Amino acid sequence: MSKRKLNFDTLQIHVGQKVDLQNGSTAVPIYQTSAFRFDTFDDAKAVSAYEKFGYNYTRFRNPTQTAFENRIAALEGGTAALSTSSGMAAITYSLLNILSQGDEIIAADTLYAGTHTTFSNLFSNMGIKTHFVNPNNIEDFKKYINEKTKAIYAESIGNPGINIIDIEALSKLANDNQIPLIIDNTFATPYLFNPIKYGANIVVHSATKFIGGHGSTIGGVIVEGGNFNWAESGKFPGFTNPVCNESSYYDAYKDTAFITKARSQLMGTLGATLSPFNAFMLLQGVETLSLRMKKHVFNAQKIAEFLDASDKVSWVNYPGLKSSKYYELGKKYFPKGPGSILTFGLKGGLDNIKKFIDNLEIFSLVTNIGDIKSLVVHPATTTHVELSEEEQLLAGVTPDLIRMSVGIEDIDDLIFDLEQSLNKLNYIK
Numbered sequence: 001m002s003k004r005k006l007n008f009d010t011l012q013i014h015v016g017q018k019v020d021l022q023n024g025s026t027a028v029p030i031y032q033t034s035a036f037r038f039d040t041f042d043d044a045k046a047v048s049a050y051e052k053f054g055y056n057y058t059r060f061r062n063p064t065q066t067a068f069e070n071r072i073a074a075l076e077g078g079t080a081a082l083s084t085s086s087g088m089a090a091i092t093y094s095l096l097n098i099l100s101q102g103d104e105i106i107a108a109d110t111l112y113a114g115t116h117t118t119f120s121n122l123f124s125n126m127g128i129k130t131h132f133v134n135p136n137n138i139e140d141f142k143k144y145i146n147e148k149t150k151a152i153y154a155e156s157i158g159n160p161g162i163n164i165i166d167i168e169a170l171s172k173l174a175n176d177n178q179i180p181l182i183i184d185n186t187f188a189t190p191y192l193f194n195p196i197k198y199g200a201n202i203v204v205h206s207a208t209k210f211i212g213g214h215g216s217t218i219g220g221v222i223v224e225g226g227n228f229n230w231a232e233s234g235k236f237p238g239f240t241n242p243v244c245n246e247s248s249y250y251d252a253y254k255d256t257a258f259i260t261k262a263r264s265q266l267m268g269t270l271g272a273t274l275s276p277f278n279a280f281m282l283l284q285g286v287e288t289l290s291l292r293m294k295k296h297v298f299n300a301q302k303i304a305e306f307l308d309a310s311d312k313v314s315w316v317n318y319p320g321l322k323s324s325k326y327y328e329l330g331k332k333y334f335p336k337g338p339g340s341i342l343t344f345g346l347k348g349g350l351d352n353i354k355k356f357i358d359n360l361e362i363f364s365l366v367t368n369i370g371d372i373k374s375l376v377v378h379p380a381t382t383t384h385v386e387l388s389e390e391e392q393l394l395a396g397v398t399p400d401l402i403r404m405s406v407g408i409e410d411i412d413d414l415i416f417d418l419e420q421s422l423n424k425l426n427y428i429k
């Protein structure tokens, strides 16, 4: 093809797919195989030593995964990607690829609950300390930077705060201190936002959400920005020390060193591999990502405005509303719309919350987000139930908070559903 730089809508459908010379398959084939045969002895040796690109065993690499990885890397503007069996595996690997005992990370305190638990329990048991800070205040991250700091971690749109990070300021702080910035971009998707463009070094996704899009498949992906110098600070020996008396990951792979190391060391040992079938399912999702996201953000804006006008609702938190304290950051970083997750407070206590949720007909009560179907959840009694009341409040989970993941159904039907359920509630001043 000519040298044209292709746009998102074309990339999401084509990039990463190779022409199937054998049969001409138009869809990316599912390579449902555990292992791959080599043509020759020398071939086996070269592929096993990573001297030649090739496939040997699906835990390390599989052509259906490769198509998905290359597609997400292109959509995020990264140099390489590694698919994983879940978003949590992507998050855990992205950090274990850097950290060892005695290291520290600084993380936003508004995080997906599973991520918070991984940092505060698993990592802490491994001798890795996490400083949780208020992400609205970039200066707070600065306070904890020291010799042991190996990563800064945040979500581009936080959960459940729906808070937008001032990523330019945060990546400047990280880069000035030669610390990699890792961003969970799940709520934003590569269509609405590209963290690498603003200086993030590693991006992680729960592909389970909008990328797959249909609520059918668990998966994750790590994307490398290729924009971090692992040698300069001398703080990352795992990247600069020779491996098996050969050259180091950074010397040998430069701007794909992070993904190469994660694939060989973490996928090789911990093995949270994305199945070829699930890679195929996620590819199906990606092909319509931009179309779905346009409808998701359109519906979310309308619903935020509807709830904002209801006298049964005490507050609505959506960066697309002028009243949101993230409105300006949203306009700057999310010109296509700040996602389709919103939270709101329902008046009248737990009784009304229960009634409201149980009377919904189109919205389902589901502890998930990013489905084409509209979902609601009451975090204090579900997703965040394991946190103490104090921890819940710190994470922004108030007792009256309802989280909504707005789907792509007809907007009038969705509003009808909300209205009929709100109308069944007692009048509250």
Ligand SMILES: *Cc1c(COP(=O)(O)O)cnc(C)c1O
Pocket: 086, 087, 088, 089, 091, 112, 114, 115, 155, 159, 184, 186, 187, 205, 206, 207, 208, 209, 218, 219, 220, 369
């Ligand atoms: C769901 C989610 C995860 C975890 O992903 P899984 O695919 O469920 O393992 C991580 N971060 C965010 C922001 C999420 O929404």
